[in-house]
Amino acid sequence: MDDASKTSRGRRLTIDPITRLEGHGRIEIFLDDAGSVEHAYLQIPELRGFEVFCQGRPAEDMPHLTSRICGVCPTAHHMAATKALDDLFGVQPTDTARRIRELVYNAFMFEDHALHLYVLGGPDFIVGPQAPAAERNILGVIGRVGVEVGRQVIAMRRRVRELIAYFGGKVIHPVFGLPGGVSKGLQPTDLPRFQQLAQDARDFALFTNQVFHDLVLARSDYVQLITSDAYTHRTYYMGMVDARDRVSFYDGQIRVVDPSGAEFAKFPAQRYREFIAEHVEPWSYMKFCYLQPLGWQGFKDGPGSGVYAVAPLARLNAAAGMSTPLAQQAADEYFNRLGGRPVHHTLANHWARVVELIQAAETMAALLADPQITGTDLRRLPSQNPTAGIGAVEAPRGTLIHHYETDERGLVRMANLIVATQNNAARIALSVEKAAKGVIKQGEVSEGLLNMVEMAFRAYDPCFGCATHSLPGHLPLKVTLYNRQRQVIRQIVQE
């Protein structure tokens, strides 16, 4: 970034952080005349036509259609859509089907979290926030953890994807969930190899925990960064919990805690509209979710503001504990080290993700040890005429809700999604602005500083929802300078 360190006053900066992000997005930073940050926004490109795309289609198509809109977390959409169909047709999956869904879903969470830890977030922490841009990538991560570990990451990911494909046919566009069940069961002859996989996945998760301790937590400067004020917001937190209020990815009630960690609400997904409302800003097509009972109070934190977070940090905060023993141990250490519940440090998302990685692996192992998993009763047939259905899961990036309304023939009239990044949008905006204010002074903008701002939202692992493969016509990092009239003054390009 040759021009990046030049002073720019009274300008608008745009960071276009293509690298390591799913889809396209950019950060816009507005500087005042003194060169300080006035406002900072995360802009996400619009994916158009979802309503029209869905209208008139048979509801049974929704798991396949919605998994297509996003190449990042197709399994999450597929599962949320499948659960919405359960609700729409008034039918619950059989015991075996439920376990298979949970198995596939936890495998997906495991794979996605592993990818984020090593590939997306790894460059920030494993390589280091101040490392040269040329090293802050997957190759830099491999340089730190070693080629053999890199091979393990790739091999483990491939094996877990094979499990998902065993049931779903295709990982990217699974064909698996049916209202009231699943399309394929687990053959007893295939059980041993998947049990071995789950055991290896657990070992891998524990190994990752060790890597995180050795390369991140052992460094006081990283820990200081994680707990620094620039990356801290005292907000509400949302996440799905099981009957004992423990973290649950596949099913449960949605629980919200306040900034002190006390329960604020707990509700089934079907009541989401009583608790989640959406705020519109003129500068963004995206709607910002907030807690309906508190109202929209602007982009601010604190107990009076309806801004909340989802994703790993929020899930751990919103639950009373983890559902598996080794994950619980890891969570205990996490909360002890970071000052108790709830943890308000955005960058702790990476550590929380490690804790969840362990739970996902342990859950896979537990499900595969259950004799029901090879049962043959895979589906209950729908029992009611469709009108409306709502389903939710915890996607890797946070709570995901699908809501469909149909006519009496089951053709979709209305489809609404609340996606994880939307839940997080207001808090991400807070994080970006605060980080920008913390690191940009007197208009001094350098590559290292911009990376500190990017880190603020990368911790959320925001998904920009579109699986577009279009090669960008511009370069990985673009900073556009605008004057107060929003005219482009010049563009800075990072190579």
Add this chain to the structure above:
Amino acid sequence: MTKVPPRVLVLGLGNDALSDDAVGLHVAREVRDRLEDRPVVAVVESVGTGLTLLDEIVGCDRLVLIDAVQTGTVAPGTVCEWSLDAEPARRIAAPHSVGIFETIALGQRFGLHLPVQVEIVTVEVEDAATLNFGLTPSVQAAVNVAASRVVRLVKRWLENHPPVEPADAPLRGG
């Protein structure tokens, strides 16, 4: 014995539900029709990105990628060819977690057999953000043009690289 992989892989990328983003898939289908008598050529359509593509490209000697591009500087439907050698990877990195070029570099670090030559045929898109099955007319019209470019690249390479005995061919998995 492990299946001998194709020496030339034609890989079309895209999301079939996202309007013109699917153009790489459409071109790949057309290429498959035209090259079906060439057993050393595999034509694959993929919605995958980044690391997911590693399994696809391991073992081939030559990779021709087909993808959508949105530069905004040329008319929709414009077909371009890029060479990985001529153009540094970062300049055309895919917008996802790990681009195809980082994926290749990563695989090489692991000692996997990966293509020594990568060429990319791109089609400038008009709309890759609307959920819809189907291409816009100008991009639809470019499918044949792009397919011809891909076929020409493949045939030229095969002429310069006569077949080897299967035993000498690299094994998948490297």
